[in-house]
Amino acid sequence: MKKIKLLFICVLCLCMVSGCTGSTSNTGSSNGKIRIYLTLSQADAFRTSLVNAALEEAEKQGVEIISEDAGGVLETQVQHIKNAAAEGYDVILCNPVNTDTALELEDLAGDIPIVFFNSCPEDKRLKANKYVYVGSNDEDAGRYQAEYILDKGSNKSEINVVIMQGELGHSATSARTNSLIKELMESGKNVNIVFKDTADWDQAIAKDMFNTFLTTNQQCDFVACNNDTMALGVIESMKENNISPSSMPVLGVDATSEGCNSISAGDMVFTVMQPAKGQGEYAIKAAVALAQGKSISDIEGASDDNKYIYVPFEKVTTENVSNYK
Amino acid sequence: MGKEKQDNKTVTPKMFSIKWKLLCIIIPVVVLMVGILVISSYKVSKELLESTSHDLLELSVDNQANQIEAWMNENLASFKMAKRTIESTNPDEEQLQAMLDSYYGFNSNFTNGLYIADADGNLMKASQSDLTAGNVADSIWFKQGITRQNMAYTDSYQNDNGVNVVSASGILKDSSGKLKVISADLSIDKISIIVNSFIDMEGAQAFLVNKYTNEIIAHRNSELISTQLGANGDKYMSSLADKFNAGDFDFCSVNGNMTVFEEIDGTNWELVSYVPESLILSKITLLRNVMILIGAVAILILCLLIIRVVHMIIRPVKKLTSSILTMSSGDFTVEIDSNGNDEIAMMGQSVKKFTSSMRQMLHDIHTISDKLNEQAWRSDSISSELYGSAQTQATSMSELNTTVDQLSISVNEIAENATKLAMVVSDTHENSEHVDKKMQETVDISTKGRTDMQKIGKAMNEISESISKLNSAVDKVGEASDEITKIVALIGDIAEETNLLSLNASIEAARAGEMGKGFAVVAGQIGQLASNSTASVSNITTLIDEIRELVSDAVNQAGESSKNIDESSQLIYAAVETFDLIYKNIEETNDMIAYMINKVGEVDEVATTVAAISEEQAASSDEILATSENMVIHANSISDNSHGVADESKHLAETSEKLSQQVNTFKI
DSSP, rough: OOOHHHHHHHHHHHHHHHHHHHTTOOOOOOOOEHHHHHHHOOOOHHHHHHHHHHHHHHHTTTTTEEEETTTTHHHHHHHHHHHHHHHHHEEEEEEESSSGGGGHHHHHHHTTEEEESSSOOGGGBBBTTTOOOOEOOHHHHHHHHHHHHHHHTTTTTTTEEEEEEOTOOOOOOOHHHHHHHHHHHHTTTTEEEEEEEETTTTTTHHHHHHHHHTTTTTOOSEEEESSSHHHHHHHHHHHHHOOOOOTTTTTOSSSOOHHHHHHHTTTEEEEEEEHHHHHHHHHHHHHHHHHHTTTTSTTTOOOSSSSEOOOOOOOEEETTTGGGO | HHHHHHHHHHHHHTTTOOHHHHHHHHHHHHHHHHHHHHHHHHHHHHHHHHHHHHHHHHHHHHHHHHHHHHHHHHHHHHHHHHHHHHHHHOOOOOHHHHHHHHHHHTSSGGGOOOEEEEOOOOEEEOOOOOOOOOGGGGGHHHHTTTTTTTTTEEEEEEOSSSSSSEEOOOOEETTOOEEEEOOOEEHHHHHHHHHTTOOOOOTTTEEEEEEETTTTTEOOOOTTSSSTTTTTTTHHHHHHHHHHHHHHHHEEETEEEEEEEOOOTSEEEEEEEEEEEHHHHHHHHHHHHHHHHHHHHHHHHHHHHHHHHHHHHHHHHHHHHHHHHHHTBBBBBOOOOOOSSSSSHHHHHHHHHHHHHHHHHHHHHHHHHHHHHHHHHHHHHHHHHHHHHHHHHHHHHHHHHHHHHHHHHHHHHHHHHHHHHHHHHHHHHHHHHHHHHHHHHHHHHHHHHHHHHHHHGGGHHHHHHHHHHHHHHHHHHHHHHHHHHHHHHHHHHHHHHHHHHHHHHHHHHHHHHHHHHHHHHHHHHHHHHHHHHHHHHHHHHHHHHHHHHHHHHHHHHHHHHHEEEETHHHHHHHHHHHHHHHHHHHHHHHHHHHHHHHHHHHHHHHHHHHHHHHHHHHHHHHHHHHHHHHHHHHHHHHHHHHHHHHHHHHHHHOOOHHHHHHHSSSSS
């Protein structure tokens, strides 16, 4: 009888302890509005439109948001995070100046969850429903380019491709390039990569490199660039060397206004729109979910491991370019 | 312990000692808990070990990849520096040769230094270099070199000297306007050494694979270098090849190997590192064995400890139990230890008190039962005596009963006789009344006679002669009258005596029991008296008849002397006077008879009363008989009961003997 009593008490204690720990976890921000701190690495056209979309979405959801620009200075961004932690914000939206600093930023934020956007930290720095990344899957960009190439070159026995890469070590560079090459290789078509080098996202370097490529006198069917800027450099080179861009269709990524103009002008043929607006909206949705202690799994585009929310790219061609100008 | 168990068994086979009960409860619980503890800690440790192994492998491959990257990039940086120097200085052929010579042996990683070739197949190299190049344009380093401006690593290949190498090659942009490729070779063996040297994890293996071509670039087994992944038919390699084809570079377990992948930046290479799970499992197995051993030892020690502790605690109870068992067999001479201050000691003390009080009590019972026994025997003899007495009494009673019965019969007879007497007296009474009537008639007749006398008075004279004769007759009547007078006197005596007798009879009746016979005598006298009086009455009747004869004689003489009447008228007158006298006498006689009848009536009454009394007496004697019969029955039942009492007292004696025997079985 005594033993049964003792056991009962033990079970009761356990229940109480677990009950206590359970109840502490969900305090979140039930009192008042959810407060979001947004820190931007450095404003540019794309990021500005992303932030604007985020602010708009925040207003729609009725959450409080403050937006700061680190101006590309790491120390400033670190200060932003410290401020957010000190002022007890519910969640931080962060476009890291340097993705390698993610761990430091997470430490500084303490218990505050972080939604990274625009630049993706390493996978191991992300944590399900705590440190998540909202962005577009760069692999999709590479794959869309490959699909376009394979579609247009389907009648060719051999497809020769020039690849202009972005900065080495940049997550977008390897993701876009690798998915492009992988898709091409796995197509079963006879695909040759006749030139592949890094032009550091730069138009002039791309132009110079394409010039160099031309000296190798190799066949070229398509030029796939990691971004529109480099694609424009390639077009420039072609024009200088009296090559019609239509003979070597040039593909970019980002659907910048210059890129879209180039497509309209019939120079570039294809680009991929990274939806700044969508990314801004989803960043807020993710932030709200985390602030409420919920999982991001209910949000569209969430990965199975609850670390990523992928906002799909959109293909831009001559047919639909007018929509993106 | 075994002995005690056996002891228990001999007492009651079903007994299951507290000790074993306790052990049966505690030990399984302890075993279960230790088991759960060991199993759960094993599980936690196992998971920890697995995740640690995974982390370690990840860390190892990460570190390795970084080392390789650093090594490659360091070399690549050197090449790029040289290339940039060449491009910026824009040297002539001689200067360029000098430059290339200067790079020879500059770094042990690429002892042959840099070499440059143009599309026409012209090769420039350091003068000491042993490099040979057959068809430059077809060589991998040249073909891949023209696909980039920045130097990058080519796929691995076997150069013309038969050495497995990778080249760092790229387009050299000098002022010649010719397409030139600058290249430098790194030995794959060197890369393999680098790859295998930086494995952090014990038992782990690593190798490099070109992720686009699935070609093995570096492997500890040099035979596999430059072959396709899975080409040697190895299952693990084949599975990896599938993974590479699918582009799946996530951590996984392939054919019993924990495998991680790491991309080498700036190359198409994927570093694969794996560790056989059996290695981790062996650690886990060791852990499990240790855990099992610890668990078993812990259980063993705990069990021994529990057995010992329970034994210690239970020992006084066992002693107490054996004491109680001894007591239950009737031996109260046991001594009980009751040292200590716990519940069991309290129990011992209580039992001790109990035994001493039991001892006292048994002693008392013993004494009492002895006394009881004695008393029982005494009571038995008394009851036997009582039985004898009762029997005697019963016999006496039945004798008495017989006596009373006889008495009753006698009384009844008396009653009958009294009744008969009464009836006789009654008849006498009736007869005397007859006499009275006749007397009355006689009186009437005498009255008539007197009148006749008076009538014949006239003739008296005539019959005066006869009167003398009549005189003598009348004398005779007078004599008769005297006798009657005497008889009447006698009857009066009888009446008196009867009266006395009746008195006596009533007294006797009161004392009927003993004096029945006396009364019978009295009754007989009464009967005699009655007959005497009857006889007297008949005498009277006879006398009367004689008187009548005498009278008729007188009448006859009177008739004879009618002729003499005249003569004797005087005589007649005298006769009339005499007649009157006779009449008077007759009337007196009549009165006497009436008196007598009266007396006889009284006698009748008395006799009737006597009869009634003697009937009552008979009834009473019947009642007495009934009562005495009852008394006999009671006496018999007393006798029976006293017999029962005797039996019971005998029983009691026996029982008390048994009691004393049983009490004697207790040792005190």
